[in-house]
Amino acid sequence: MYRRCLAGAAIASLLLLAACSSSPSQSATGASSKKVTLTYLTFLTPDLTAKFWSNSIAAAAKSVPGVTIKQDVDPTTDRDTYAKTLLQAGQFPDLLESITPSLYTSAGLLTPFPSSWINANFILPNDIKGKDYIPPTNSQIIPLVYYNKALFTKAGATPPTTWAEFMADCAKLKAAGVVPIELGGHDSFAAAMPLTGALSADVLGSDPNWIQQRYAGAVKFADPNVVAAATKMRTLVTDNYFEPDALSVSYAQSILNFNAGKAAMYPMGSWYLGSIPKSEWNNIGVFPWPTNNGSLVIPFSLGGSMAVSSKTPDAPAAFKFAESWSLNPDNLKSLISGDGAFPMLKGKPLASYGLSLSPAFYSSYSYVTSTNTKISSMSWATNDNALPGNVTSDFDAAAQALFSTSNVAGQMQQLDQDWASATASS
Amino acid sequence: MKPLRIRLARLDTGLGAVAALALVLYLMFLIVPVLLSLKTSFTNQNILFPTSSFVGLANYRAALRDTQLRSSIEFTLALAVAVTIVANAAGLCFAVLLNRTSLSYRVLRTLAFLPQVISGIIAGFVWSWMLSPTGLVNHILTATGLVSQPVNWLGTPQLAQLSAGLVVSWVLSGFTAVVYLAALQNIPRELYEASSIDGASSRQQFRMITFRMVAPATTISVVICLITVLKLYDIITALTGGGPAFATRSIAMYIISVGFSNDAYGYASAIAMVLLVLTAIVALSVTTVLRRREVDL
Numbered sequence: 001m002y003r004r005c006l007a008g009a010a011i012a013s014l015l016l017l018a019a020c021s022s023s024p025s026q027s028a029t030g031a032s033s034k035k036v037t038l039t040y041l042t043f044l045t046p047d048l049t050a051k052f053w054s055n056s057i058a059a060a061a062k063s064v065p066g067v068t069i070k071q072d073v074d075p076t077t078d079r080d081t082y083a084k085t086l087l088q089a090g091q092f093p094d095l096l097e098s099i100t101p102s103l104y105t106s107a108g109l110l111t112p113f114p115s116s117w118i119n120a121n122f123i124l125p126n127d128i129k130g131k132d133y134i135p136p137t138n139s140q141i142i143p144l145v146y147y148n149k150a151l152f153t154k155a156g157a158t159p160p161t162t163w164a165e166f167m168a169d170c171a172k173l174k175a176a177g178v179v180p181i182e183l184g185g186h187d188s189f190a191a192a193m194p195l196t197g198a199l200s201a202d203v204l205g206s207d208p209n210w211i212q213q214r215y216a217g218a219v220k221f222a223d224p225n226v227v228a229a230a231t232k233m234r235t236l237v238t239d240n241y242f243e244p245d246a247l248s249v250s251y252a253q254s255i256l257n258f259n260a261g262k263a264a265m266y267p268m269g270s271w272y273l274g275s276i277p278k279s280e281w282n283n284i285g286v287f288p289w290p291t292n293n294g295s296l297v298i299p300f301s302l303g304g305s306m307a308v309s310s311k312t313p314d315a316p317a318a319f320k321f322a323e324s325w326s327l328n329p330d331n332l333k334s335l336i337s338g339d340g341a342f343p344m345l346k347g348k349p350l351a352s353y354g355l356s357l358s359p360a361f362y363s364s365y366s367y368v369t370s371t372n373t374k375i376s377s378m379s380w381a382t383n384d385n386a387l388p389g390n391v392t393s394d395f396d397a398a399a400q401a402l403f404s405t406s407n408v409a410g411q412m413q414q415l416d417q418d419w420a421s422a423t424a425s426s
Numbered sequence: 427m428k429p430l431r432i433r434l435a436r437l438d439t440g441l442g443a444v445a446a447l448a449l450v451l452y453l454m455f456l457i458v459p460v461l462l463s464l465k466t467s468f469t470n471q472n473i474l475f476p477t478s479s480f481v482g483l484a485n486y487r488a489a490l491r492d493t494q495l496r497s498s499i500e501f502t503l504a505l506a507v508a509v510t511i512v513a514n515a516a517g518l519c520f521a522v523l524l525n526r527t528s529l530s531y532r533v534l535r536t537l538a539f540l541p542q543v544i545s546g547i548i549a550g551f552v553w554s555w556m557l558s559p560t561g562l563v564n565h566i567l568t569a570t571g572l573v574s575q576p577v578n579w580l581g582t583p584q585l586a587q588l589s590a591g592l593v594v595s596w597v598l599s600g601f602t603a604v605v606y607l608a609a610l611q612n613i614p615r616e617l618y619e620a621s622s623i624d625g626a627s628s629r630q631q632f633r634m635i636t637f638r639m640v641a642p643a644t645t646i647s648v649v650i651c652l653i654t655v656l657k658l659y660d661i662i663t664a665l666t667g668g669g670p671a672f673a674t675r676s677i678a679m680y681i682i683s684v685g686f687s688n689d690a691y692g693y694a695s696a697i698a699m700v701l702l703v704l705t706a707i708v709a710l711s712v713t714t715v716l717r718r719r720e721v722d723l
Binding site for chain 2 (some may be wrong): 014052064080081084085087088103104108109185186187188191244245246247248249250339390391393398400403404417418421422424
């Protein structure tokens with residue numbers, strides 16, 4: 001009787017193990033008789049809807065007949081963490097949209113695109129140690145400072161170029177009963193925009209190689225120049241220039257607040273351009289984050305489409321699909337109009353997309369096309385200047401912490417400790 | 427008709443197979459993963475690399491020096507104690523109030539259990555909106571004149587921690603209410619009748635009969651509340667994201683951050699083992715103390 005029980009249990013275990021076997025993408029070895037299925041990690045936003053993905057995938061899939069593209073929609077907002085959980089489950093996608101490639105390259109998980117193809121099709125490369133893992137189809141400036149022209153006029157303020165002028169404008173606005181800056185600090189990335197602006201302008205503006213030097217251990221966040229830049233964030237807090245209860249206001253609410261004229265300025269990535277209502281097109285202006293001496297520094301971030309996994313069963317098909325998708329101008333249209341993305345395809349100027357865009361968009365785009373000091377946006381770069389591990393979240397948390405502590409140096413020292421932890425495991 | 431011995435033998439065979447299957451599932455989905463995690467905790471496993479090296483107790487020594495882990499443990503333990511007390515007190519109150527047989531009370535019981543039915547993510551998102559400066563809670567507080575300005579429920583570390591405690595207590599009070607309700611309905615009515623005859627007041631009846639007779643339910647409810655909060659992830663993620671400035675980051679959130687953002691899978695496994703041991707110690711200690719109370723009765 002007991003032997004029959006054990007036999008029954010053993011059979012049940014074998015059935016369960018068979019049911020838990022690895023995914024088809026791992027087991028496919030490209031045998032010519034099998035149809036290939038490639039998994040594609042995507043995500044949803046108000047502009048990148050299910051229909052957008054469905055249409056864009058169908059269009060690009062025509063370049064790879066016989067290949068099926070299966071979407072794996074990220075249920076979270078952290079694509080990199082989701083990709084890593086899939087990796088642990090043996091289900092690393094073949095194609096990964098808008099991830100941070102520097103997090104994977106040391107493990108050889110991604111295959112770079114041919115340099116010749118990148119140079120032939122895109123205005124700027126976005127390389128990691130000389131290789132491009134994501135076609136640099138678009139770019140962002142993170143942050144810019146958007147301002148309400150009517151409120152500025154009411155307070156007698158003018159778009160500043162120096163930090164002193166910026167603080168003077170904030171004081172004028174506050175005296176006029178206007179909230180100077182909308183933050184949306186409940187979402188940590190939004191809370192960190194002023195800190196990103198200050199460190200990008202002051203630290204990277206003085207030394208564009210600062211992040212590489214940080215990797216080499218030659219500089220630290222606790223250095224006096226970095227602490228001085230970070231102190232600007234604390235000053236904005238102590239002078240009460242943010243909206244009331246700024247850390248309770250969500251990013252989504254902050255957009256509504258600023259569009260409704262409840263604050264005069266809004267430091268945010270250039271994706272905000274896609275959220276300016278048409279009724280406010282002529283009332284919203286933009287200026288770069290002010291520097292100490294008024295020099296123009298643009299915190300730039302190249303984005304892109306999809307990376308290709310080095311584990312994909314059919315690399316030629318994966319690259320063909322990726323290249324077709326990346327070069328389709330229709331895909332960029334949604335990103336330009338809805339996400340404020342600046343197109344970076346060679347031979348495809350902005351006008352060629354036939355879109356009606358706000359004056360603020362054209363003003364912002366002029367910073368991309370004109371010759372100026374472009375530096376990597378602190379904590380937003382996806383190339384060699386990407387921050388390691390979880391340091392981006394730690395950076396955002398430091399910005400929130402500056403609302404409740406005056407120990408700016410302590411927060412920067414914590415960032416150095418976080419950097420050490422993140423790089424110790426790589 | 428078959429002899430009784432044969433019928434019982436056939437019943438034993440069936441039950442044995444089901445028990446064996448349950449044991450296999452338990453081994454496969456609980457014991458084996460825990461043992462694999464324990465093994466990983468002694469390595470420098472990086473989530474992106476297939477191989478790793480044995481590092482002994484290095485991860486555990488690092489955990490002792492980790493100030494961020496210490497902050498997460500302090501917050502999680504404080505939350506566990508506070509939520510357990512509040513959720514059990516509220517659950518017992520609801521149960522006493524709802525311990526009636528009419529239809530309206532049965533409907534109210536269903537509503538009392540509603541927080542437990544909603545997923546943690548949904549509960550977190552809904553309360554995140556309700557506690558925002560323009561949310562329902564601040565709207566009621568300002569409209570009734572209780573406060574002159576909206577309260578910054580999620581914007582300061584202290585208030586965010588308080589808000590997290592209140593939301594998690596609300597979610598768990600549905601569970602505790604049901605547990606206590608079931609226990610209340612098993613208390614013999616004769617005890618209350620006899621005590622009434624002896625002149626006992628309502629308060630005395632609650633203290634000497636109700637509170638003592640629900641002791642087994644208290645044990646279950648307290649232990650499950652503690653375990654639930656010690657491994658809390660979903661509600662906090664949706665409500666505060668662990669902010670502001672990681673003030674509400676639970677141990678589970680920190681494990682995910684270490685394992686999947688810093689790629690330190692070995693170290694994350696070590697922290698997970700620490701959480702397992704902590705949970706086991708807390709659960710066993712509390713169970714021992716509370717079961718002693720049951721025996722005393």
